[in-house]
Amino acid sequence: MPPQFAAGATESEREAQVARLFDLHYPSMLRLATLLGADDPENIVAEAYYEIYRKFRRLRTPEAAAAYLRSVVCNLVRMRIRHLQVVRRHVEEPLGTVASAETSALLRDDQQALIRALRELPARQREALVLRHWLGLKEKEIASTMGISVGSVKTHTARGIAALTQAMEVRR
Amino acid sequence: MNNPPDTEATNNPSGTERQLREALETLAAGVHPAPDAYRTAHGDWQRRERRRRLILATLILLVFAAATVIGVLVLNHAPADPGPTFEHPPAP
Numbered sequence: 001m002p003p004q005f006a007a008g009a010t011e012s013e014r015e016a017q018v019a020r021l022f023d024l025h026y027p028s029m030l031r032l033a034t035l036l037g038a039d040d041p042e043n044i045v046a047e048a049y050y051e052i053y054r055k056f057r058r059l060r061t062p063e064a065a066a067a068y069l070r071s072v073v074c075n076l077v078r079m080r081i082r083h084l085q086v087v088r089r090h091v092e093e094p095l096g097t098v099a100s101a102e103t104s105a106l107l108r109d110d111q112q113a114l115i116r117a118l119r120e121l122p123a124r125q126r127e128a129l130v131l132r133h134w135l136g137l138k139e140k141e142i143a144s145t146m147g148i149s150v151g152s153v154k155t156h157t158a159r160g161i162a163a164l165t166q167a168m169e170v171r172r
Numbered sequence: 173m174n175n176p177p178d179t180e181a182t183n184n185p186s187g188t189e190r191q192l193r194e195a196l197e198t199l200a201a202g203v204h205p206a207p208d209a210y211r212t213a214h215g216d217w218q219r220r221e222r223r224r225r226l227i228l229a230t231l232i233l234l235v236f237a238a239a240t241v242i243g244v245l246v247l248n249h250a251p252a253d254p255g256p257t258f259e260h261p262p263a264p
């Protein structure tokens with residue numbers, strides 16, 4: 001087993017390292033949560049950082065922190081969306097997302113339609129597409145982030161793109 | 173900012189990929205972290221960490237107390253008369 005870089009870190013070292021990770025990755029994690037369709041990206045990312053803060057001594061390398069954060073953000077967004085879907089079944093009024101309303105003004109009509117279609121996709125397909133086309137991760141990295149095989153990543157990506165292409169063709 | 177749609181991009185998967193990248197980048201560019209995000213998050217972590225440790229300590233205390241009470245009860249119900257092992261032979 002490789003040595004854990006933070007195993008012997010004191011409390012103040014942990015605070016400093018987590019603060020550094022926050023400065024480095026918070027904006028991109030916030031954007032990732034937003035693109036994945038989270039209605040409260042700030043809370044999701046804060047929760048992900050709390051996981052890092054709690055398990056800091058188990059981190060093997062500083063690079064592992066970014067991958068771990070990505071993975072936690074993906075899982076938390078998936079759980080949050082699943083929770084909202086259950087809530088929506090019991091509430092008459094549809095729940096809109098603040099983030100989507102604020103940012104949709106920046107998008108053209110066709111981009112808005114594409115983002116709407118992206119949000120209609122199954123969670124795994126959406127995650128694979130965002131990780132591939134926004135973060136530019138390799139299939140192996142996406143597989144590691146999502147906790148699935150490389151073959152499954154290829155399947156999710158291909159199906160997602162096919163569904164988006166079809167949605168855009170129907171729109172025309 | 174509702175411009176006409178980009179028709180070329182929707183005809184094939186690679187066009188969709190390009191259009192998706194552009195849309196994601198535009199959407200991401202509109203997301204800005206709050207200036208006091210770290211302070212808020214840090215306060216929340218510390219509060220949660222304190223609560224977690226308090227709950228853990230309470231659970232440990234409860235388990236220890238329950239084990240002690242059970243031990244005392246078991247000892248209290250043990251037979252008081254001496255067992256055969258330590259029985260001394262009657263004096264001649």
